[in-house]
Amino acid sequence: MAKIYFLDVTNRDGVQTANLGLSKLEKTMINMYLNEMGVFQSEFGFPTTRHESLYLQANLELADMGVLQPIRLEGWIRAVAADVEKAFKLVPNIKHLNVSISTSHQMIQGKFKGTKSREDIVSMMVDALEAAHAHGAASVGVNAEDASRTKIDFLVKFGLAAKEHGAQRLRYCDTLGYDNPFTIYESAKTLAENVGMPIELHCHGDLGMAVANSVAGAKGAIDGGQDAYINTTVNGIGERAGNADLVATALAVTKSKGFAEKYQLEKPIDLTKAWKLSRFASYAFRVPIPVNQPGVGANAFAHSSGIHADGVLKDPENYELYSFDEVGRGEPELVETGREICSGEYSGISGFSHIMGQMAVKFKDAGQAKKILELARYANVEAQKPLVEDELLFIAKYPKIAKKLLTLTPPE
């Protein structure tokens, strides 16, 4: 039986959202949390973008060190052979790529303005695949941008050409959130049956159906005999109305009516990490978690009306589908209400030692403490808000990696 995999795209789709962004250290922390949670793959950034190079290299080093393991780190680029060349030049140790190109009539006409035919689209994609394999890429997925507005016959043709040239997955992008669960089910099933390659479901929320479409698309791929790779982002942050939310989608595939009896995850997602990850992403993006967010919203386990409160006190299963501790909630949180010493770009050694001491971090000498403080100050320059405990601990534990993440040198 084919299985479901989770492929998170927060560090690609999430960070390209208008008005939002993450520092390179924050992106790294997201990868660390996704790994802890058991997510199969993180689309961790843009290998052709120069300011990402050191971040991507540093994260691949963390993978080699066994820190970012077993998560797979994959970079997103356009399906253009020259971009593949540039990606391997800037990030030579990259192993996994997704190459993306528009496939719909609307976009081929609207973006390429009559300079490209559908045949050109297929041959550009094939050239990009061949270039990636020539550089020794371990896996390449092919993205059909605007797949939901693309004629299915052409998508099959596109997918077959990708498969013939060694692609490992076909990403069905519902770029505009146009699908509904019924249409995406049919498309994913048709592609799985006729292309014979694992299908990625990349869904957006413009009509409020990103999670539902992801679940239906996964069902379609599996009913068609192929593995399903659901694309998610933390807190659903993504272009416009966002992507399928990681936690909500994981809850949907594991807890919705009868679904998990037949459609299973390749390996479990550890939802007890959901609370920590969602809160971190909310802080890092500076986007509050909506009170009604599944699992992690403030009201997800709140009851006030008489009948509900009475019912849940008698037996939580009366009004709760799953328990708060399953999503990592229930621990009391300490909030400082008096004096607070926090990290900043102008922090000094005394305050910094106080903060690190509270976390029981011991430095071997004053020189080491100063070095870590300097890194933390740089991290604050990028983040423009106090670092969280896990970020400070990360810097103290991996100072060489942190230095790489914090080094931004524009080309001449």
Ligand SMILES: [Zn+2]
């Ligand atoms: Zn997207």
